[in-house]
Amino acid sequence: MRLRTRAGLGAVATGIATTLLTATASAAPAAGAPGVGDPYYPYAGNGGYDVSHYDIRLTYQPATDLLSGTTTILAKTTQDLSSFDLDFGLHVNSVRINNVPAAFHADPNENGELVVTPAKPLAKNQTITVVVNYADTPSKVVIDGYTAWKKTADGALAVDEPQNSQWWFPANDHPTDKATYDISVEVPDNVAALSNGTLVRTTKQRAGWTRWNWRSTQPQATYLATLEVGAFQVNQSTTPDGKPFVTAYDPAAGASLDAAKASVERTPEIDEFLSTQFGPYPFEAQGGVVSTGLNFALEAQTRPVYGASFFRSGSNTSVVAHENAHQWFGDAVSLGRWSDIWLNEGFASYAEFLWSEHEGEGTPAELAQYIYDSAPADDPLWQVLPGDPGAENQFDNAVYDRGALTLQALRTAVGDDAFFTILKTWVAQHKGGDARIPQFIALAERISGKPLQDLFTTWLFTKGKPAVGPNGATAALRTAAAPVAPKSYAKIQQTHELLAAAHQY
Template sequence: MRKIFTAVAVAAVLLAAPGAAAAGGPGATPGSSGLGDTYYPDYGNGGYDVGHYDLNLCYQPATDHLDGTATITATATQHLSRFNLDFALDVASVTVDGAPAAFAHEGAHELVVTPAADIKRHAAFTVVVTYSGVPSSVVVNGFTSWKRVSDGALAVNEPESAWWWYPSNDHPLDKATFDVSIAVPDGTQAISNGVLKTEPYSAGGFTHWDWHSTKPMATYLAYMAIGQYDLVKSTAPDGQPVISAYAKNLGTFGDNARASIGRTAEIIAFEETVFGPYPFEAQGGVAGPIDGIRFSLETQARPVYGWRAWRKGPNTSVVAHELAHQWFGDNVSVHNWTDIWLNEGFASYAQWLWSEHEGMGTAQQVFDQTYAFYPADSDFWQVLPGDPGAEDPFDNAVYDRGAMALHQLRLAVGDRKFFAILQGWGKHKRYCDGSIAEFRAYAERLSGQDLSALFTTWLYTKGKPTVATSPSLSAPIKPASWDFIQMAHER
């Protein structure tokens, strides 16, 4: 979950690349410069589907300079005369299937590529982009998603972060597998998604870190964390590798981070009992530096946590939240950014389930206190979790009212059907995307109930819903910790 939202929707504009014809041979047309997302219509690109990103990077922490070569394998979904990539750094060259291609930056983050020959529909093709720049100096639409820190950098943000470190089709509708190879000065660590293909090795004063992700991943979930980190490796009970990294400058917050992230395998094992089998090939977490990001994000297989998560002590609640995203947001991603409730409401409800499991208060108790926390005249109740708006899709209501909506669904259909819905959704939409409408239809099919009134009331109607007296759920009866509830609100 990203807690600093700076992007605004930008109208999608498609212009011909300088020196290129508006279209290629007979029947060939340009790919669109956006996928038509409701909130961000120019995010992503049309005309092709990416299968794999192979990123070879070299980063200098002292100057914040990044050099990169991205090899992108894709399949054309139309007869293409040209296509766009989302990218904001300086580009030195582009080839398509080995032949030099014309290219030009247009608009805020569009790299328009015109290949030497048209690309036939259904044809596989390979794009190689060489590039460089100082990412922290690159501002797009008034912001940067690259965080430079005293000893390195963090490429972590939502809904956009790829523009500052690799060219991509930047929308969750186009998932791909990744190889990320990062060369950094000896003595520096570079962490990314998935598993290490080989142990880091040194050559010419640089240490090379080669990461491999075997499962499809949305572009915003790919990340880099570069700097001075302590790496802790272990093996989960199911045999998966667990790699966690702790920034060396966290001070006393570091102990809190270790006490929390260190329980990752345990929390995943619990969440498997309610959400189904863990969908990825590796586990772990990254505790970012004290001068890094303040928010935490569900980067695939290995979430990145901002320092604020540890300021009050160990915090397994935030770990439960970000790990739940591995099912809700990473495995099943949003079809449209209006569907963000499917990510944040579900991950927030996972915190309530973890509270039950830990004996810190049942989900019903957490619901009651959260419901009471926001008075009826609060602006909180004016935000619609099912359509919060492009200005701030990460409003508290998406999280807290979103979790309340799921609790009402649980009460309406009963525990057996509720958890069958959660587990079945992940299996039904495995490594794909989904919409709120699809989730509602799925929940109605499995429960045999008309849930239209529930979804309308809790997701699409302004004002504080009236709550009838709810039955007690089968869970440990112990008063909820108010500090736990407050921690959930302090994001």
């Protein structure tokens, strides 16, 4: 071994000290970010940890709207943490981390951030158990000027998008941090408590109360976790392939009740068809909930929730196809940023077109051409960009309709074989995770072997009515001499209007 001079050793020692100081400084515990960096919702999600499981155990009293209980969060730190945030707006009684009491306070800016400070810093890659005990009346809690919790005459609904968890359980509330769930809710005997996944059991621990225990075994985004409490008519059966099938109906739907059942009870049939288009159904259970307490529908994982208004004119399997298509596009594969909403709504809207053709009520090409021909160049449909609509237009009709037209243009450009291979591959590659629009474009180009950036730029990211036709700037939707309204167009239009009307973010 070659010996260094004293001066050389001093330089080495200095270098080592500098390196150690730098390493120490970089490893110093720091506060986790109050958001994941989503431009549409700066406080959505949190930095510094990943959640693997939520165990939510609650008691709810409909008469007073009092929700109380405990959520236990299993997570792993992704940095050295001096503190971290949970997205939550209810009054908190206590927080424990690995059984040790932790300090906590609500962010004073009313943005739904609960700041938690452990008794001692948490090391990177440390497994942690966070227990939050709380009690509050969610309908009185306002975050960013908004209340997602919906109090009804006989219960409540925790159903909304892009946020709803902040009103009933603390979470890392962004689709990029998905987890499994156990949701257990005790309610009075005269009401039911519906949620996601499989109904493991119902139990009675005291007179007059029943506890409903639900389990979701596949990764699930926080906004897709739902709770519906009310005097529902609950049906339990199994699908033809043996999955639990739970549906629930609000008796207050009145004259629309039978139409709702005639639609939602067909869910297994619709999912069977969608499986031929998108690949195997991705979850362990199926079902649906119909309520008079909301006027939109949400693709809650395994159990979509429908406003009774969707069935006021009769059966509406179009909305059932839409929300169940989300089980593939939005639920199994979640968006990476909320600006990627086209990956959810454009695809679910196109599924309505596919179901229409299956029912003999108009092909996707006919529906797409009719929408295109019916909207003049100055129509607002062409002014919102489906690929980046802005938070204020996230649920604009353009995201649904122009978004679906984008897929029809893609299908025309690449052919049926490549088109459906793209859809199935997308789900297979990203199931259980999240992805973004550029990744979809890259996949479409790879599978089709065609340059498609111009097509997507025109349909998703450029204002104005795209030119179509053999000599147009983009691929034709189809060749048609005049607009012809397929049978199903009116119902699809009604579905989209109701889907978009309640979302004013």
